[in-house]
Amino acid sequence: MKLFLAFVKKEFQHLLRDRRSMMILIGLPVMMMLLFGFALSSEVKNSSIGILDNAKDESSRMLIDRLDHSQYFSVVKFLDREQEIDQTFRRGEVRIVVIFPPNFDHDLRHSNSAQIRFVGDASDPNTSNIVINYASAVVRDFQNELFGTMKMPYQITTETRMLYNPQLKSSYNFVPGVMTLILMLLGAMMTSVSIVKEKEMGTMEILLVSPMKPLLVVLSKAVPYLALCFVDVILILLMAVFILDMPIAGSLPLLLAESLLFILTTLALGLLISANVESQQVAMFISLVGFLMPALVFSGFMFPIENMPKPMQIISNIVPTKWYYSIVRAIMVKGLGFSYVAKQTGILVVMTVIFFVAAIKKFKVRLE
Template structure:
């Protein structure tokens, strides 16, 4: 046990001596959670739009003022001809144009129908779709104000209730995903270079002839990173609560346990990468390229898994990040407990055990 404690102490010394490692472990996660939390969002604010008003009457003026008064749009330009629409889009600043037909107010009074064409720049399809939805919502609200004194014979009134995220804040969706990516990449990347560093520095021979068993060497290399990654997770959760106002509806204890389990899974995966890599550069490339893209694309962080082709949906099941995001959203937003999350917990535990067993077996092969 004394030898094992000394080995763990040596690993801590290695980490604290290397300023680059400390920056990666503590500086990058804080910068990333702040950057991603503020920058990645599916909401729109102060989007520049242009107006082409063929009618120029009181009704179109009311609608324009109503749209301009919202926090979502900023009317940047008034254009005179439809041929100008393409030119304002080509400049790149204007994202949508509202095109009011001629005699808008008269058509609305006489025919009970008037047309507004919403032209959007669809080079970014998600933004274009969001702009059209927000604009349509403002127009529907204006229409309801006009017709509030009219009683129809039959009415279907949808009552919409948003649960878990009533204000539809995009940050509530992105923070769990960003937390998962940071813990996965930092934990796996740092541990992936741990054994390869021993090879490059020529100290692997000392470990090979040491009385420590392979399993103890693996655990000894993981323990410091578990401790440091737990600190990282605490910092991320604190930032999520106080900076992004992320609610924690469920048990903090369960959130901590699940975070530690995911950290161990990520660290075990990093150790597995380090045992099969010959250089630190190779280990880092494998951990970045082999884990970053699948974690971002196949975990459900950005794209819904149900919308993917069936083969990719099947592959996503072996991505640990997918199950941790489900756990985070279940605990933080829904407030559910282990009764509803036991399957995801069991899957993460099984993955961690599998990675550790394979790492030990690979390490044994190097001893023979």
């Protein structure tokens, strides 16, 4: 055990002296959190909108004022006719155009109904849909306020309650996703590259002829990355709570334990990669292209898995990030306990064991 700890200490010293590796291990999580938190947020605010007001009456002016004073919109252009709409979108001046029909106020107050048209730029369908939904919400609020003083023959009201994330903050989605991607990338890539680097330099053979068992030599190189990836988890959680204002609803010890398990899964993948390749370039290519893209696509972070074709849904079950992302979201956002993530935990344990066993067998073949 003393010899193993000595090897681990040596690997820590080598890693801490490698400024480029430390920059990747510590700088990458911080950069991704800041990017997703402030630059790549899915929330849409201050969207430029155009107005085609064919009514020019009291109600249309009130609603236009309500849209302009919303945090989501800024009225930047008033149109005179519908023929101007196409050119306005082509120049990229607005995201949507709101069209008021003639006699808007008269129809609203005497017929209890009036139609407003939204024209959106569907070249970016997701953003356009979000902006139109926000505008529809503003119109509904205006309508409810107006009809509160009017007697209507029939009225159907709806009440919406958003559980777990009532303010619809995008950080509740991307923080678990960024954690998943960072741990998958750093754990698999850095471990595999580190061991393959020893092979390229011819120093792995020297390490393997030491008094310590070859398997422990390899594991000693993975321990520093286990510790630093765990530091990344703590760093991400601190940034989520204190910078992005995202509370941890569930058990913090459970979340850290599940993160540690996923780190072991990624390290096992890194060992498996290093056992099958001979160059750092190949190891990095497999980690980035072979694992990062499936991790991004099949985790459920960017794209809903239930919307995918059935064969792709089946493939997603063998991608570890799907299960870890589900665990983090259940604990961190929903505040659920272990009983709700036991299935995902068991799957990650099985995957970790399979990866470790496969990597060990491959290393044994090389050592004979």
